[in-house]
Amino acid sequence: MSSSVEDIMASSTTSISAPSHSDRLVWDDITVTVIDHTTKKPIDILSNASGSAGPGDMVALMGPSGSGKTTLLNVLAHRRAAAKASVSGTISMGGKELGSTEMRKISTYVEQEDSLIGSLTVRETIEYSARLSGGLSERVDQLVASFGLGRSAGAIIGTPVRKGISGGQKRRVSVASQLITTPRILFLDEPTSGLDSTAAFEVMGRVRKFAIQENMIVICSIHQPSTQTFNLFSHLTLLSRGMTVYCGPIRGVMPHFANLSCPIPEHMNPAEFLLDVCNTDFEDDETDVGETSTKRLERLVTGWKDLHPSVETKTSGKYQPDEALLPSSGVLKQTYVLLRRSWIKSYRDLLAYWIRVAMYLGLAFLMGTVWLRLKPNQESIQPFMNAIFFSGAFMSFMAVAYIPAYIEDLECYRREQANGLYGPTAFMLSNFIIGIPFIFLNTILFAVVTVFLVHFRDDAQGFWKYVMWLFLDLLAAESLVIFITNLVPIFVAALAITAFVNGLWMSVGGFLVSERILNSFWYYTFYWINYQRYVFQGMMFNEFEERTYNCGKVGDGFQCMYPPIEPDSGKISGIAVLKSLGYGKKDEGLWIGVLIAIIAGMRLLAWLVLKCKR
Numbered sequence: 001m002s003s004s005v006e007d008i009m010a011s012s013t014t015s016i017s018a019p020s021h022s023d024r025l026v027w028d029d030i031t032v033t034v035i036d037h038t039t040k041k042p043i044d045i046l047s048n049a050s051g052s053a054g055p056g057d058m059v060a061l062m063g064p065s066g067s068g069k070t071t072l073l074n075v076l077a078h079r080r081a082a083a084k085a086s087v088s089g090t091i092s093m094g095g096k097e098l099g100s101t102e103m104r105k106i107s108t109y110v111e112q113e114d115s116l117i118g119s120l121t122v123r124e125t126i127e128y129s130a131r132l133s134g135g136l137s138e139r140v141d142q143l144v145a146s147f148g149l150g151r152s153a154g155a156i157i158g159t160p161v162r163k164g165i166s167g168g169q170k171r172r173v174s175v176a177s178q179l180i181t182t183p184r185i186l187f188l189d190e191p192t193s194g195l196d197s198t199a200a201f202e203v204m205g206r207v208r209k210f211a212i213q214e215n216m217i218v219i220c221s222i223h224q225p226s227t228q229t230f231n232l233f234s235h236l237t238l239l240s241r242g243m244t245v246y247c248g249p250i251r252g253v254m255p256h257f258a259n260l261s262c263p264i265p266e267h268m269n270p271a272e273f274l275l276d277v278c279n280t281d282f283e284d285d286e287t288d289v290g291e292t293s294t295k296r297l298e299r300l301v302t303g304w305k306d307l308h309p310s311v312e313t314k315t316s317g318k319y320q321p322d323e324a325l326l327p328s329s330g331v332l333k334q335t336y337v338l339l340r341r342s343w344i345k346s347y348r349d350l351l352a353y354w355i356r357v358a359m360y361l362g363l364a365f366l367m368g369t370v371w372l373r374l375k376p377n378q379e380s381i382q383p384f385m386n387a388i389f390f391s392g393a394f395m396s397f398m399a400v401a402y403i404p405a406y407i408e409d410l411e412c413y414r415r416e417q418a419n420g421l422y423g424p425t426a427f428m429l430s431n432f433i434i435g436i437p438f439i440f441l442n443t444i445l446f447a448v449v450t451v452f453l454v455h456f457r458d459d460a461q462g463f464w465k466y467v468m469w470l471f472l473d474l475l476a477a478e479s480l481v482i483f484i485t486n487l488v489p490i491f492v493a494a495l496a497i498t499a500f501v502n503g504l505w506m507s508v509g510g511f512l513v514s515e516r517i518l519n520s521f522w523y524y525t526f527y528w529i530n531y532q533r534y535v536f537q538g539m540m541f542n543e544f545e546e547r548t549y550n551c552g553k554v555g556d557g558f559q560c561m562y563p564p565i566e567p568d569s570g571k572i573s574g575i576a577v578l579k580s581l582g583y584g585k586k587d588e589g590l591w592i593g594v595l596i597a598i599i600a601g602m603r604l605l606a607w608l609v610l611k612c613k614r
Contacts, residue, residue: 006229007425009134012276014339017112021269021373022427023054023055023093023094024035024052024053024054024093024094025052025053025054025076025088025091025092025093025098025185025217025219026051026052026090026091026092026093026224027049027050027051027075027076027090027091027092027307028050028089028090028092029048029049029050029051029088029089029090030046030048030049030050030072030075030076030087030088030089030091031044031047031048031049031087032044032045032068032071032075032081032085032086032087032163032242033045033085033086033087033482034044034082034083034084034085034086035084035291036373044242045071045081045082045085045242046068046071046075046081046239046242047069047242047243047244048243049072049089049091049237049239049242049244049247050244050247051101051219051235051244051247051357052256053213053219053235053238054217054556055184055216055217055237056117056211056215056216056217056234057211057213057217057234057303057588058207058208058211058218058220058221058232058233058234058235058279059217059219059220059233059234059235059236059237060220060225060230060233060235060236060250061073061219061220061221061237061238061239061397062091062221062222062223062236062237062238062239062271062275062365062369063238063239063240063275063278064240064278064279064280064281065223065281066241067239067240067241067242067278068195068222068239068241068242069221069237070189070190070221071242072221072223072239073189073220074235075087075089075091075107076091076187076219077103077107077187078091078098078099078103078104078363079109079418080244086404086528089101091105092485093182095203103185104419104420105420106183106184106185107177107183107184107185107186108178108179108183108185108186108187108419109189109418109419110174110175110178110186110187110188110191110524111174111189112189112190112191112193113411114170114171114173114174115411115412115414115415116157116173116177117157117409117412118156118157118158118159118164118349118408119156119157119159119162119343119344119345119348119349119352120156120157120341120345121153121154121155121157122144122152122153122154122155122157122165122173123140123144123153123154123340124344125173125177125425126143126144126173126176126177126180127138127140127342128337129177129178129180129416130180130332131235131337132337132338132416132421133179133180133181133420133421134348135262139182140180140443143176143177143179144176146176146206146208146209146213147172147173147176147210148172148206149169149172149173149174149176152165152169155174157170158170159349159350159351161350161351162350165418166199167199168193168195168198168199168200168202168203169193169194171191171192171195171199171203172202172203172206173190173208175191175203175207178181178419179210179214182214182216182226183216184216184217185216185217185219185542186211186216186217186218186219187219187220187223188207188218188220188222189220189221190222190223191203191220191222191533192204192205192222192223192225193223197226197229198230200225200226200228200229201228201232204225204229204232205232208232215220218570220233220584223398224271224272224275225271226269226271227271229251230250230270230271230435231267231540233250234249234250235247235249235250235333236248236249236250236338238274239278239370240278240280240297240300240301241280241297243297243299243301243303244301245274245278245297245391245409246274246304247304248428251540253270253414254270255273255298256304256307257277257592259303259307259591260299260300260303262296262300264568271518274432276301277296278297278300278356279293280293280294280297287571293563296477296598297323300588305443311384313455314599318344329422329424330406331422331425331429332423334422334423334426334517335425335426335429335430335433338426338427338430339421339430339433339434340411341432341451342430342431342434346434346438347411350404351404351405353438354541355401356398356401356402356442357438357440357442357445358446359397359398359401359443360398360442360446361445361449363394363395363398363446364446364449364450364453365449366447367387367390367453367454368389368449368450368453368454369453370454371383371384371386371453371454372453372454373453373455373457374387374454374455375452376547376548376549376550377549377550377552378535378549378551378560378561378562378572379552380549381549381561381562381572381577382605384454384456384543384544385511387450387454387456388508388536388539388540389511389512389536391446391450391470391539392469392470392473392504392532392535392536392539393502393506393509393532393536394475395446395470395473395474395477396473396476396477396502396505396510396531396535396586397477397499397502397506398480398530399474399477399480399481399498400480400495400498400499400502401558402478402481403481403485403491403495403498405496406431406482406485407485407489407491407494409427409431410485410486410489413427413487413610417593423473424611424612425607428603428607428610432603435478436475439471439474439475439478440471441482442474443467443470443471443474443495444467446464446470447463447467447470451463451466456543457542457543457546457547459546462543462546465542466539466542466543467540468538468592469535469538469539469542470535470539472531472592472595472596473531473532473535475599476535476595476598476599476602477531478532478601478603479598479599479603479606480505481494482602482603482606482611483563483602483603483606484497484498484501485498485507486606486609486610486613487609499576504526505526505531505532505533506532507522507532508522508523508526508530508533509525509527509530509532509533509536510527510533510536510537510582511536513581515527515580515582516582521551529598531594531595531598531599534591534594534595537583537591538588538591540578540581540583541578541583541586541588542573543574544575544577545574545575545578545586547574548565548571548572548573548574549571549572549574550570550571550572550578551570551571551572553570558570560572562576562577562580563576563580
C-alpha cells in the first residue's frame with residue numbers, strides 16, 4: 001500500500017481550518033414515503049434522518065441492504081429518491097435552504113458504475129471534463145497526481161476489444177474527472193463496489209486527501225468497508241429499515257454502542273459488527289442477550305433518539321452559491337469540445353464506426369457477387385429492382401450496429417448532464433455532426449463496390465444520386481436508432497424495437513406490396529412516414545429513368561414484358577417499367593424534403609426524450 005491511515009489522518013490535522021456554521025451542510029427530518037405495491041398503504045423507506053457535515057468531513061452512509069443509505073444520498077444530492085416517492089424535510093447550508101438548482105451548482109455526484117468512454121486515456125478523460133465544465137485546465141495535472149494516476153495518465157480506460165486500466169484506477173478516474181470544478185460537496189454512491197480491500201483503501205484514501213486539501217464535504221454510501229477504509233471516515237450515519245441507528249463522529253461509535261450493551265469486539269472490523277448488529281433479515285434469530293434482532297434494532301434506534309444532539313436548521317431564504325463555482329461554457333463551446341472528444345473515440349474505438357465500415361463493405365461485396373454484372377435485358381429488370389430494395393433496406397437495417405457505441409455515449413452523457421457539465425442540445429448536436437463523415441464514408445464505399453459489380457447506372461449523375469439516396473437512408477436509419485435508444489437505453493430492448501421498426505418499413509414501403517393494393521390502415525399511416533419508401537422511389541427513378549432494356553427474341557420478332565419503345569424496336573424504356581409499377585410521377589425535391597424532415601423530426605424527438613428525462 002502506498003499510504004496508510006495514519007499518514008492520511010495526520011495530514012488532516014494541518015490542512016483543515018475550523019469550519020464555520022455557514023460552511024456546514026445540514027439535513028433535518030428527511031422522510032421518504034412510497035406506496036407499498038401489496039398493501040397499497042404508505043410506508044417510510046427513510047424516516048426522520050438528520051445530520052450535518054462540515055468542510056473536510058468525510059461521512060459514511062452505512063447500513064444493511066435496503067436500509068435507505070442510497071435513498072438518503074440521493075435526497076441530499078436532490079436526485080430522485082425512488083419511483084413515485086414523496087420527500088419531506090429540509091436541507092440547508094449556512095442557515096439557508098438548498099434547492100435542486102443550488103445543490104447542483106455546488107456539488108458533484110459520482111455514481112456506482114464507471115460511465116467512462118473506454119477509448120480515451122486517463123488524462124484525456126479528466127481534461128475533457130475540465131473543458132466541458134469551464135474548469136481550469138491546469139488542475140488536470142493536479143488531479144492526476146492527487147489520485148495517483150501519473151504512471152497511467154497515457155493509458156486508455158479500456159474497451160471490449162482492448163484492455164485498459166484496472167478497476168481501482170477507473171474508480172479514481174471517475175472521481176477525479178468530477179472534481180475538476182472543485183465542488184463544495186462530493187457525493188459518492190458505493191465507490192468501492194467491485195474492488196478488493198487494497199484498491200478500495202487506495203480509492204478512498206485519495207478522496208480523503210483531496211477532501212482535506214480542498215476543504216470539501218464528502219458524503220459516501222458504502223456497504224462493508226475494511227477496518228482501514230472505515231477509519232478514513234470522520235463521521236458515520238448508520239441506518240437500518242430507514243431509521244437512524246447512529247449519526248455522529250467515528251470516534252463516538254464505540255462508546256455509544258458500549259453504552260447500549262452492544263460493545264464492539266476489540267479485534268473485529270467495526271463496520272462488519274455494526275452491519276451485523278443492525279441486520280434484521282433473520283429476525284427470528286435470538287441475539288446473545290435473548291432478544292430478537294428486531295427488538296435489538298428497536299432498542300438501538302430508541303437509544304439513539306434519546307441521546308443524539310439536536311440539529312440546528314435555521315432557514316432564511318435560499319442559499320446562493322459563489323458564481324466562481326459555476327460552469328461557464330456555452331452550448332457552442334460544449335458542442336465543440338464534445339466533437340473533439342467524439343472524434344478521438346471514433347478513430348480509436350473499433351466498435352464505434354470501423355466495425356460498421358467492415359460490415360457495410362462485406363454487405364456490398366455480398367450484394368455485388370449475388371447480383372453480379374446484370375445485363376440490360378428484360379430478365380434483369382426484376383433483379384435490378386430487388387437489388388435496389390436490398391441496398392436501401394439492409395443498409396438501413398445494419399444501423400442497429402451503432403447501438404452499443406451510442407449506449408456508451410448516452411451513459412456518459414447521463415452522468416455528465418446530471419452534474420451540470422452540459423445539456424441535451426450540445427450532446428445531440430455533436431452526435432449528429434460527428435456521424436456525418438462516417439455515414440458518408442460508408443455510403444461511398446458501398447456505392448463504389450455495388451455500382452461496379454451489379455452494373456447499376458454508372459454515369460456521374462447516376463452514381464452521385466445513388467450515393468445521395470443511400471446517404472439520406474443511413475442518416476435516417478441512425479436517427480431512428482438514436483431516438484429508440486434514448487427511449488429505451490437497454491441494448492437488447494433497443495435492438496429488438498429497432499429491428500421490428502425496420503421490418504415494418506420494409507413491409508409497407510411499396511416494393512413487397514404495391515401501394516395500389518396496400519390496405520388502408522398501413523397506407524394512410526406508416527406508408528407516408530416511411531423513409532425507406534422515399535429512398536426506394538428515388539433510387540428506382542435514378543436507375544430506370546435513363547435506361548433501356550432488350551426484349552426477349554422469339555423467332556423474327558420480340559416478346560416484351562413491358563410496353564416497348566416502338567412496336568418492332570425490341571427495346572423497353574425504363575420509364576415504361578416505372579409506369580407499370582405505379583411510379584409514374586417523379587418528384588425528387590419533395591422526396592428529399594420529406595426525408596430531411598423525417599431526419600430532423602426523429603432527431604428532435606430524441607432531443608425531447610433527453611430533455612424530458614432530466
